[in-house]
Amino acid sequence: xNLSALTLGARPSGRTALAARWIVAHANGxxxxxxxxxxxxxGAQVLYVGARFPGEVARRIELxxxxxxxxxxxxxxxxxxxxxxxxxxxxxxxxxxxxxxRSYVERGPYEMYSPEELAFQKRFAFSQLLLSGITTALPIxxxxxxxxxxxxxxxxxxAEAAGELGLRVWLGPAYRSGGMVCEAPGVLKPVFDEARGxxxxxxxxxxxxxxxxxxxGLVQAMLAPDRVETCTLxxxxxxxxxxxxxxLPVRLHMAQGKMERQTVQQLHGTTGPxxxxxxxxxxxxxxxxxxxxxxxxDLNLYAAHGVTIAHCxxxxxxxxxxxxxxxxxxxxxIRIGMGTDTAPPDMVLNMAVALMTGRIAEGGxxxxxxxxxxxxxxxxxxxxxxxxxxxxxxxxxxADIAIFDLSDPRFAPTVDPVQxxxxxxxxxxxxxxxxxxRLSMCDGAVAGIDLNEARRRAQxxxxxxxxxxxxxxxxxxxxxxxxxxxxxxxxxxxPTLP
Numbered sequence: 213x214n215l216s217a218l219t220l221g222a223r224p225s226g227r228t229a230l231a232a233r234w235i236v237a238h239a240n241g242x243x244x245x246x247x248x249x250x251x252x253x254x255g256a257q258v259l260y261v262g263a264r265f266p267g268e269v270a271r272r273i274e275l276x277x278x279x280x281x282x283x284x285x286x287x288x289x290x291x292x293x294x295x296x297x298x299x300x301x302x303x304x305x306x307x308x309x310x311x312x313x314r315s316y317v318e319r320g321p322y323e324m325y326s327p328e329e330l331a332f333q334k335r336f337a338f339s340q341l342l343l344s345g346i347t348t349a350l351p352i353x354x355x356x357x358x359x360x361x362x363x364x365x366x367x368x369x370x371a372e373a374a375g376e377l378g379l380r381v382w383l384g385p386a387y388r389s390g391g392m393v394c395e396a397p398g399v400l401k402p403v404f405d406e407a408r409g410x411x412x413x414x415x416x417x418x419x420x421x422x423x424x425x426x427x428x429g430l431v432q433a434m435l436a437p438d439r440v441e442t443c444t445l446x447x448x449x450x451x452x453x454x455x456x457x458x459x460l461p462v463r464l465h466m467a468q469g470k471m472e473r474q475t476v477q478q479l480h481g482t483t484g485p486x487x488x489x490x491x492x493x494x495x496x497x498x499x500x501x502x503x504x505x506x507x508x509x510d511l512n513l514y515a516a517h518g519v520t521i522a523h524c525x526x527x528x529x530x531x532x533x534x535x536x537x538x539x540x541x542x543x544x545x546i547r548i549g550m551g552t553d554t555a556p557p558d559m560v561l562n563m564a565v566a567l568m569t570g571r572i573a574e575g576g577x578x579x580x581x582x583x584x585x586x587x588x589x590x591x592x593x594x595x596x597x598x599x600x601x602x603x604x605x606x607x608x609x610x611a612d613i614a615i616f617d618l619s620d621p622r623f624a625p626t627v628d629p630v631q632x633x634x635x636x637x638x639x640x641x642x643x644x645x646x647x648x649x650r651l652s653m654c655d656g657a658v659a660g661i662d663l664n665e666a667r668r669r670a671q672x673x674x675x676x677x678x679x680x681x682x683x684x685x686x687x688x689x690x691x692x693x694x695x696x697x698x699x700x701x702x703x704x705x706x707p708t709l710p
Contacts, residue, residue, distance in 0.1 A: 502521070
């Protein structure tokens with residue numbers, strides 16, 4: 213029997229044995245490689261990992277030359293149509309719609325997507341995560357094109373999408389007390405509306421109370437204050453109090469950029485992590501992307517308080533930035549998980565870039581081991597969420613599984629399957645994904661969505677958004693002036709027939 217015999221979007225009845233050339237098993241507190249073994253799942257859980265299972269099974273699927281792996285955990289998973297792609301070759305941010313000009317603020321910011329479009333983009337983004345072997349995600353989206361923050365309504369739709377597609381998620385609408393405004397070319401000023409931020413937090417708490425545990429536990433809640441420079445102290449204090457009372461993880465972006473560093477210094481006379489530490493707001497429930505601008509004392513505070521860094525190397529490497537360094541953070545005892553934070557959300561490519569930048573930062577291979585980035589993408593994320601039943605394949609763990617095709621001719625020869633996967637630097641060899649024991653993706657098809665039609669709609673929706681960029685860009689230049697093409701457009705003569 214092969215995978216195609218299973219029903220996409222359904223949990224197989226009875227015991228299912230998956231036999232493969234390689235399995236990343238988990239034993240004695242760490243990953244280990246099992247050659248020519250089997251993993252047996254029953255319901256939502258892993259029942260067995262080892263040599264051929266001696267008990268009865270409802271079916272045995274011979275996968276052949278494949279790698280069976282824990283599904284990846286994405287602590288900063290894109291859930292919109294990626295606007296960071298509009299920053300890669302276009303600077304500065306104030307001139308390319310990444311900071312609202314005063315004229316736009318005075319006319320009144322507005323939602324640049326309809327509620328239907330917001331719901332669609334999350335469904336589309338969730339399908340992309342599954343295609344690359346990501347089984348657990350904490351969605352992230354840009355607020356630059358929003359009226360202010362995210363809404364509970366769009367996240368109700370996100371919960372439904374996760375349940376229908378079969379993706380494990382921690383959801384929470386992003387909220388903030390303020391934002392940056394461009395007063396003149398290069399002159400940026402933080403502007404705050406604390407009441408609006410606190411109202412957003414109240415909505416997020418109410419959403420968390422409604423959504424946690426939906427879809428047989430696939431949907432859980434988190435609190436997501438936007439960025440440290442857009443939050444006031446009362447907002448963060450109430451956030452952390454609610455997190456403690458409800459047992460919810462909190463994701464807060466800080467130590468992530470120079471604009472943030474300058475703004476927090478101006479507002480509070482220190483760095484973001486040190487400001488939070490001053491008010492006893494750092495703890496083990498906090499997930500903090502991205503730490504690329506973290507100072508030594510910031511990292512010491514992360515280590516002392518159990519903060520997890522969500523490491524997103526690809527999105528920073530595109531602009532020449534990197535964490536300095538993964539090795540240093542691990543030596544300090546800092547917990548590290550992985551996030552993709554861009555499109556396509558390829559965790560395998562993300563791990564490859566992490567490996568390269570980690571070694572570059574330290575000047576050699578001792579800077580980072582292949583196993584360390586794989587751990588970060590699996591157990592690191594699970595530990596950040598307080599879920600020892602995720603990110604590992606062992607009896608009693610959730611059956612969240614990614615299957616990678618090592619028979620692809622581009623992966624020859626193979627010495628070590630995990631090295632080959634990461635050095636190959638692509639998650640496009642993901643053959644199938646199980647989440648909670650359910651077959652959520654197989655052979656490029658995702659349950660509950662027509663990917664060809666969705667891709668067409670996503671492009672049209674993104675083009676519509678880009679067309680609105682002049683509204684919220686300083687001086688309101690034309691789109692083609694904000695985002696000029698890589699090369700001039702061809703303007704030669706039309707060909708003539710002989």
